Amino acid sequence: MEVVSTLQATSVRGSAQAPASGKVCVIDTVDGFASLRDAWDRLVSDGRESPIFLCHGWFDAAWRWHAKSASLHILAYFEGTELKAILPLVRQTWRIGTQRIRALEFLSVPDAQHCDVVVAHASRAVAARAFVEELAARHREWDVLRLGYLHDDSVASTELRSEFGGRGFRSAVCATNPNPFVCLDSTWSCYYDTRTRRLKKASNLAANRVERAGPVRIEWLSPGSGNAEDVDRVIKTIVGISARSWKAKTGNSLDQSGPQQLIRRLSAAAHERGWLSVWILYLRDLPVAMEYQLVAEGNVYALRSDFDARYQEISPGSHLNRVALEQLFGQGLKRYYMGPGANAYKYRWCDQAISMHKLEVFSHSIWGRLLASWETGVKPVAKRIRDRFSSGGTADREIKLSEW
Structure with a gap:
């Protein structure tokens, strides 16, 4: 497969289970992205659900939305010359006051109904390990990794999160608006x-x-x-x-x-x-x-x-x-999916919904650590205190830190 020689390659380190020939390529050009199309879609056809939201054509269209505001940062895992997995990311920059926060996010759009690592089932674990090795090696180049539109059994919220945890990265998974559907x-x-x-x-x-x-x-x-x-x-x-x-x-x-x-x-x-x-x-x-x-x-x-x-x-x-x-x-x-959202009218038509989640992983950078402290420490405590007071019956007693 000719694409490997034209892409920036980083060897996968520190994994006894990863094949010696395994490598992660960082694709940050449109031509490099386009060159993966056929191999990408072969991965999607390997028994995955929601093929629409994982195929190359979907991400190619999503890139048209982001082209002026983000940069490509797609991770592709190869064994030899065979493409085994893809983590489709873009680099974004937020601002908190005057501080720039460097974010890696899925190459996605508000109309998406699903996203995940694109990988054959048999390669889930080794691909997750390879991607985390790559991101860990470059942890000073990003502050937060944000992956949304995840299903319960997604690679991102299971294998990928576990690999990050094993390397000391703090993370948080939170529920987002579910995707209601009608059985047809x-x-x-x-x-x-x-x-x-x-x-x-x-x-x-x-x-x-x-x-x-x-x-x-x-x-x-x-x-x-x-x-x-x-x-x-x-x-x-x-x-x-x-x-x-x-x-x-x-x-x-x-x-x-x-x-x-x-x-x-x-x-x-x-x-x-x-x-x-x-x-x-x-x-x-x-x-x-x-x-x-x-x-x-x-x-x-x-x-x-x-x-x-x-x-x-x-x-x-x-x-x-x-x-x-x-x-x-x-x-x-089989099913008519109305799209994630809290819109009341959707639930007048639907009785069932697919759970959706978002994963955030915080880098070891200064701002990554600060964001981790806020998102996994201060913010949950503040929310629980607020919820306890708003539910009534707590204003007249002391709230002990041990309860949180």
């Missing part, structure tokens, strides 16, 4: 019968408001359908909807440079692989709401939904979501 293996009528009367009433009212507003047309660019021109037209349409949504004030609407680069790159790659699914609701032939999905391995991942803010009172986004969900039943699909 029954019928729509059976599922809808389980929803509350309140939800059904709100859904019917939204449908009536939309119907009264004018002729309604819903377009679905389903997985595997359409050509490149159809994709380009649909993406232009949803970018326009997003530009007129409330998200325009947040900087994350699809007309912004980073998000637009992401959605265009991702859509081209997803359409090529038969993953792209886009729903658009038109009122009087004007596009007013959309939902952007990816579909793979029988699962539907709703990445983004937007609506034209001028039509907020008639709830076109809610109506489109309900229609799209109904159509997904009976398609031979």
